[in-house]
Amino acid sequence: MTTEFKRPDGRKINELRKITAKVGVIPNADGSAIFGFGDTIAIAAVYGPKKMHPQHSQNPEKGTLRCTYNMMSFSVTERIRPGPSRRSAEISKITEWALQPVVMIDEFPGQVVDVHINVLQANASTRCAGINAAAMALAHAGIPMKSLVTSVSMGKLDQQLVADLIKAEEDWEEGEGPTDIPITMTDDGKITHIQLDGQITPKQLKEAVELAKEVYPQIHEAQMKALKNMGEEK
Amino acid sequence: MITSDLTAERIREYLAKGKRFDGRKPEEMRELIIETGVSKNAEGSARVKLGKTEVLVGIKLDVGAPYADSKGEGNLMVTTELTPMSSSRIDLGPPQFDSIELGRVIDRGIRESHFIKLDGLCIKEGEKVWTVYVDIYSMNDDGNLFDAAGIGAIAALKTARIPQYDEESGKTKFGEWTDKLIPLEKNLPISLTVHKIGDNLILDPTKEEEDISETRVTVCMRGDKIHSMQKGNSKELTIEEFNKVLDLVERTQKEIAKQIEKQIK
Numbered sequence: 001m002t003t004e005f006k007r008p009d010g011r012k013i014n015e016l017r018k019i020t021a022k023v024g025v026i027p028n029a030d031g032s033a034i035f036g037f038g039d040t041i042a043i044a045a046v047y048g049p050k051k052m053h054p055q056h057s058q059n060p061e062k063g064t065l066r067c068t069y070n071m072m073s074f075s076v077t078e079r080i081r082p083g084p085s086r087r088s089a090e091i092s093k094i095t096e097w098a099l100q101p102v103v104m105i106d107e108f109p110g111q112v113v114d115v116h117i118n119v120l121q122a123n124a125s126t127r128c129a130g131i132n133a134a135a136m137a138l139a140h141a142g143i144p145m146k147s148l149v150t151s152v153s154m155g156k157l158d159q160q161l162v163a164d165l166i167k168a169e170e171d172w173e174e175g176e177g178p179t180d181i182p183i184t185m186t187d188d189g190k191i192t193h194i195q196l197d198g199q200i201t202p203k204q205l206k207e208a209v210e211l212a213k214e215v216y217p218q219i220h221e222a223q224m225k226a227l228k229n230m231g232e233e234k
Numbered sequence: 235m236i237t238s239d240l241t242a243e244r245i246r247e248y249l250a251k252g253k254r255f256d257g258r259k260p261e262e263m264r265e266l267i268i269e270t271g272v273s274k275n276a277e278g279s280a281r282v283k284l285g286k287t288e289v290l291v292g293i294k295l296d297v298g299a300p301y302a303d304s305k306g307e308g309n310l311m312v313t314t315e316l317t318p319m320s321s322s323r324i325d326l327g328p329p330q331f332d333s334i335e336l337g338r339v340i341d342r343g344i345r346e347s348h349f350i351k352l353d354g355l356c357i358k359e360g361e362k363v364w365t366v367y368v369d370i371y372s373m374n375d376d377g378n379l380f381d382a383a384g385i386g387a388i389a390a391l392k393t394a395r396i397p398q399y400d401e402e403s404g405k406t407k408f409g410e411w412t413d414k415l416i417p418l419e420k421n422l423p424i425s426l427t428v429h430k431i432g433d434n435l436i437l438d439p440t441k442e443e444e445d446i447s448e449t450r451v452t453v454c455m456r457g458d459k460i461h462s463m464q465k466g467n468s469k470e471l472t473i474e475e476f477n478k479v480l481d482l483v484e485r486t487q488k489e490i491a492k493q494i495e496k497q498i499k
């Protein structure tokens with residue numbers, strides 16, 4: 001079955017799209033990065049740690065990580081009305097949760113680290129690209145972190161597991177249809193974020209997580225490489 | 235971080251000698267870099283850099299109803315988002331005045347100059363016309379978003395293709411394009427902003443310079459004509475200064491138009 005399965009763009013089931021990763025793309029920011037899975041491109045900028053305003057939002061015990069995810073109006077074929085939406089509010093929060101376990105923010109009581117994510121161009125997996133860019137931008141900003149996080153959207157198309165979904169696969173029409181499973185993990189393989197839409201057996205889901213673990217090193221390597229090269233980029 | 239008094243004083247001292255921190259002459263623009271086709275799902279898109287200032291502009295089209303007073307013409311809508319990504323000074327929340335003004339100034343430049351042949355965007359008079367959305371995002375604000383945004387809008391419009399239209403359903407086929415470009419006039423509407431600091435008139439301010447600017451005039455010219463203008467901030471201008479502003483814009487806009495033509499070919 002593995003050999004016969006054809007993905008719309010001809011990739012192998014565990015083959016990622018071409019990764020682009022670069023830091024230092026927003027000069028004003030304390031840290032910034034661009035991350036792309038093929039045609040899906042996200043840009044993240046980090047400002048902070050800085051004093052939290054308004055004061056009543058301050059946490060005197062530890063710092064706050066605040067993420068905002070936004071899709072540019074022209075990033076998809078049918079224009080999105082600019083500004084926040086319910087979807088972007090949720091993804092912003094999910095992104096925070098995906099990053100919090102690795103960001104050592106306890107050292108910054110009363111302060112906030114802002115992570116702004118903008119999706120420039122979308123062909124599915126935008127939240128994963130956003131999280132990957134955000135992790136790089138935080139590291140680029142010098143925020144203490146236990147590890148990076150790496151995110152990828154796994155999918156099940158009918159019965160076939162695949163890595164790094166594209167839009168044409170999100171709309172899969174055959175058999176059981178599409179199942180979309182964005183997963184984020186730390187360097188040592190702990191899951192900091194997982195979501196799922198569709199239908200899948202527990203066994204298949206476990207396989208999906210294993211498959212994700214197999215493809216992570218490629219993404220992680222691209223993130224690290226960009227960070228190592230940052231000297232000349234900033 | 236707001237520019238300190240000390241820096242402000244130093245900028246004025248420099249300008250009095252005709253100099254600027256980055257080595258430019260008062261009337262000199264920063265390097266302009268235009269990249270088009272930066273977002274595939276947009277009908278047209280552009281990234282414009284003026285020095286460290288950067289904007290992204292995307293064009294989207296959709297079919298809608300015309301306005302009652304222009305039944306045979308397409309609609310134009312310009313929006314700007316000053317993103318918190320682009321500067322530590324921009325907070326999250328509803329659009330602030332700066333963002334609203336920027337959008338309106340760019341809108342008027344394009345509209346009043348009749349750069350877009352809106353009558354060529356009519357599908358069925360009184361019923362269906364194309365609406366052109368010009369969406370501008372600030373990516374890095376190091377001053378003069380006004381001019382970068384104006385240039386970005388032109389570059390994105392010039393490369394924008396019209397989507398396929400399904401006559402039966404009367405709807406846009408998003409993600410499928412025709413070979414047709416948006417009908418545009420040949421001459422480009424160039425919007426330039428002149429700032430006054432002390433007795434000096436400068437073009438293309440950095441953020442520090444913009445901070446201490448006492449007043450500014452944004453002028454949009456297409457060919458030989460001025461099509462829109464807006465003075466911002468409270469300091470007065472003498473008539474002599476105002477005439478200098480016009481001369482400066484007239485001289486510079488031709489050069490900028492050439493650069494745009496060259497870079498988006």
